[in-house]
Amino acid sequence: MKFFAKQLILDQHGKATNFRLHSLQFPHMRALHFAWFSFMVAFMSWYAIPPIVYHIAQDLDIPPVDIYDSNMVAVAITIVARLVIGPLCERFGPRRMMCFVLICGAIPCGLTGLIQNGSGLIVIRAVIGILGGAFVPCQFWTTQMFAPSVVGTANSISAGWGNMGAGVTYLLMPAIYGGIVAHTSNAIAWRVTFVVPACICILVAIMDMLFATDTPHGDWLALRRQEQGQPSSDGISIASTESAEQKVEKGLGATVEEVDNFNDDESIADVKRNQSFVDTLITFGKLFCKPGVLIMVCHYACSLGTELAIDNVIGEVFREHFSLDPATAAYIGSIFGLLNLFSRVSGGLFSDLMAHRFHLPGRILAHLILMCLEGLFLIAFSFGLETNMPSAIVLMIFFSFFVQAVCGSTFGIVPFVDPINNGKVMGMVGAETDQSSPFYLTGGNIGGIIFNLMFRQFQPNFEGAFLCLGCVSLGAGVVGNLLLRVQGKSIWHLFGGRYA
Numbered sequence: 462m463k464f465f466a467k468q469l470i471l472d473q474h475g476k477a478t479n480f481r482l483h484s485l486q487f488p489h490m491r492a493l494h495f496a497w498f499s500f501m502v503a504f505m506s507w508y509a510i511p512p513i514v515y516h517i518a519q520d521l522d523i524p525p526v527d528i529y530d531s532n533m534v535a536v537a538i539t540i541v542a543r544l545v546i547g548p549l550c551e552r553f554g555p556r557r558m559m560c561f562v563l564i565c566g567a568i569p570c571g572l573t574g575l576i577q578n579g580s581g582l583i584v585i586r587a588v589i590g591i592l593g594g595a596f597v598p599c600q601f602w603t604t605q606m607f608a609p610s611v612v613g614t615a616n617s618i619s620a621g622w623g624n625m626g627a628g629v630t631y632l633l634m635p636a637i638y639g640g641i642v643a644h645t646s647n648a649i650a651w652r653v654t655f656v657v658p659a660c661i662c663i664l665v666a667i668m669d670m671l672f673a674t675d676t677p678h679g680d681w682l683a684l685r686r687q688e689q690g691q692p693s694s695d696g697i698s699i700a701s702t703e704s705a706e707q708k709v710e711k712g713l714g715a716t717v718e719e720v721d722n723f724n725d726d727e728s729i730a731d732v733k734r735n736q737s738f739v740d741t742l743i744t745f746g747k748l749f750c751k752p753g754v755l756i757m758v759c760h761y762a763c764s765l766g767t768e769l770a771i772d773n774v775i776g777e778v779f780r781e782h783f784s785l786d787p788a789t790a791a792y793i794g795s796i797f798g799l800l801n802l803f804s805r806v807s808g809g810l811f812s813d814l815m816a817h818r819f820h821l822p823g824r825i826l827a828h829l830i831l832m833c834l835e836g837l838f839l840i841a842f843s844f845g846l847e848t849n850m851p852s853a854i855v856l857m858i859f860f861s862f863f864v865q866a867v868c869g870s871t872f873g874i875v876p877f878v879d880p881i882n883n884g885k886v887m888g889m890v891g892a893e894t895d896q897s898s899p900f901y902l903t904g905g906n907i908g909g910i911i912f913n914l915m916f917r918q919f920q921p922n923f924e925g926a927f928l929c930l931g932c933v934s935l936g937a938g939v940v941g942n943l944l945l946r947v948q949g950k951s952i953w954h955l956f957g958g959r960y961a
Contacts, residue, residue, distance in 0.1 A: 475677035476608040480615070488674045489606045493615060495673045496602040497622040499559050502665045503595035504626025505633065506570045506658040507535065510586060511773050512634040512791040515780065516651045517582070527579030529917035531586040532773040536909040538587045542594030543906075554681025555602035556669055559595060563666040566592035571659030574652025592662075593906075599623055605676045613876065614809065617869050621805030624865070627772040628798025630658070635788040753878045756941040757871060758904035760832065763934045764867035766908015767839075770930075771797060771864075774916050775857075778923050783850045793854060797861045804862045808869025821877060821950040828870040829942035829952065835863035836935025843927035860931075867938075868905075877947050 466479045469489060477489040484490045510517070514528055542562075550558045569588040576585050599619050607615040637657050642650035675681035748754050775797050780790035808831055815823035838860035845856040912930060919926035942952055 471677070472608045474608070477606060477677075478608045478611055480611070482618075488677055491673050492602055492606045492675075493619060495669055496555075496559070496599045497619040499563060499665050499669055500595045500599040500619065500623030501626040501629065502658075502661055503563055503566060503592040504623055505630040506566055506626075506662050507589060507592040508627050508630045508772050509570060509634055509655060509658045510535075510573065510582075510589075512631045512776055512794075513638050513651055513654065513787065515777070515787045516638065516647055517576075520648050520651065521576070521578055521582075523579040523582060525920055526917070527582060529913065529920060531579075531583045532770075533910055533913040533917070534583055535586040535590045535773075536593070536769050536906055536913060538590030539593030539596075540906050542591045543597055546594045546597045550598050550601045554675040555598040555605065556673055556675045556681065559598040559602065560666040560670050562591060562595045562598065563662040563669075566595075567659040567662035567666075570662065571656050573655040596620065596623070602675070613872060614806070617806050617809045617872065621801045621803075621865065621869070624768070624801040624805065625799055627768075628795040628801070631776060631791045631795035631798060633658070635791040639788055748879065751879065753945060753947055756945050757875050757878060758907075759937050760828070760867065760941055761871050761904040762908025762911065763832070763937050764835070764864055764871060764908075765905030766910075766912050767835075767864050767930060767934065768868070769905065769909030770912035770916060773913060774923070778846070779850070779853070781921060782846050782853070782923065793857075796854070796858060800858065800861045801865055804865035805869045807862075808866030808871075809873050810869075811866070812870045812873025816873070819955060821874075821947050822952055822954045824870070824873050824877075825942055825945055825947065825950075825952045826955060828867070828874060829938060831863055831867045831870050832938025832942065833935060835860060835867050836931045836933075836938055838863055839927055839931030839934060841931075843924045843931060846924050846927070874945075874947060 463479045464482050466481050469481055469486065470478045472478055480493075481490050485494055511532070517523065518525075518528060546558055546562060549561075553561075566589055569585055570592075573585050573589075576582050600616050603615040603619045604612055634654060638650055638654045641653050645653075676684065678684060775794035776787070776791040778790075779785055779793050780787055783790075785793070811831070812824045812827045815827040817823070819826065838856060842853065842856040842860050845853040915929060916923075916926050919929070945951060
């Protein structure tokens with residue numbers, strides 16, 4: 462797969478089958494870069510409070526229990542946001558919904574300075590939590606632009622780079638606060654600080670609206686109006702009076718080739734749209750009874766859920782254990798989120814590499830290896846907190862990489878668990894691809910709630926929390942992968958050469 466190709470290659474539907482990551486070429490690469498950058502900005506503002514929550518608590522005398530409750534609420538509300546945003550993406554398109562989410566989240570973010578107590582903190586983080594729903598239009602957007610053969614990679618890039626927002630906010634917020642507090646009091650400085658991420662969200666929303674489009678064929682609403690005049694035969698919201706060749710002649714700088722994409726997107730779309738609400742309920746019930754689906758939901762809870770929980774506390778961990786000032790602790794904690802630059806994609810690529818040699822059992826083996834390393838390094842970090850700061854930082858880098866890599870390897874397996882209901886399975890586990898479904902209770906967010914609750918119960922004993930988290934991840938990885946069967950294949954088929 463080429464990431465820095467000289468020229469985009471489009472399939473017969475106008476979707477890209479490769480990447481030019483060094484380019485903002487319209488519309489495919491611009492959509493990819495705008496999608497991940499918008500999600501990163503949303504993530505940054507979603508987690509804007511934890512890096513300077515120490516100063517807020519100090520000023521308003523907020524007890525730790527309220528801070529941890531606000532952490533849980535910020536993750537929980539995202540599930541509700543996805544319930545609403547998913548169907549709206551189909552109605553209005555990913556670009557407009559991304560703008561809507563960014564602006565709706567920017568308003569409460571900018572008003573954070575108005576809170577007066579712990580209850581206000583909980584409420585404001587609940588409202589800001591809508592920004593976590595930006596994941597939906599982010600994934601929807603890249604799905605429209607890239608062919609089935611590479612859409613998994615496109616989605617992992619946009620999601621992984623978007624998750625860097627947690628690291629960016631740990632760098633940005635203390636720096637902004639430090640610059641303001643040098644000229645005024647703490648009570649004013651932290652309140653003014655939140656105006657900055659709010660303004661960034663609004664600016665990016667405007668850029669999305671002005672400089673990008675929804676599909677390879679143009680604006681989403683324009684295409685919907687066009688379809689109403691002349692409905693497409695397959696019912697998929699992608700149509701154009703112009704051929705892909707005509708788009709190239711207009712300056713796309715791409716070649717059009719007949720590429721075999723297995724028609725995965727068309728077959729899944731047909732299943733989704735031909736089901737009534739009752740049939741969809743029944744299908745979800747059946748899927749919840751499938752061991753493979755439940756295992757993958759659990760595993761994504763142990764990866765993305767772990768990441769969402771740690772994003773809330775990582776700065777506090779270093780501040781409390783090594784008596785650091787809040788800014789220094791936040792800068793160290795930013796490493797955790799910034800590793801998303803390559804860690805999540807690495808997990809997906811490792812899964813593909815093992816699959817090339819050992820097929821589906823190879824993907825399960827790759828997943829097992831990464832989950833075991835995640836659990837072991839989380840456990841090691843719990844003991845590293847009792848040694849010295851350099852050791853703790855090194856161990857954090859390692860567990861950060863494997864926590865995020867497991868997100869990628871999880872979705873190296875998920876598309877094969879139940880191909881007929883692929884979108885629904887992905888929606889249940891954590892990737893928002895079945896936008897027509899009303900169910901968006903993803904394993905990642907549920908894991909985030911559970912592990913935030915765990916940190917709340919353990920605080921201030923962070924060693925115990927990370928030890929428990931590591932044991933859960935390690936146990937789930939070993940037991941789950943040994944029991945996992947995907948299309949009749951399991952890890953045991955690696956023995957005796959039965960993996961083919």
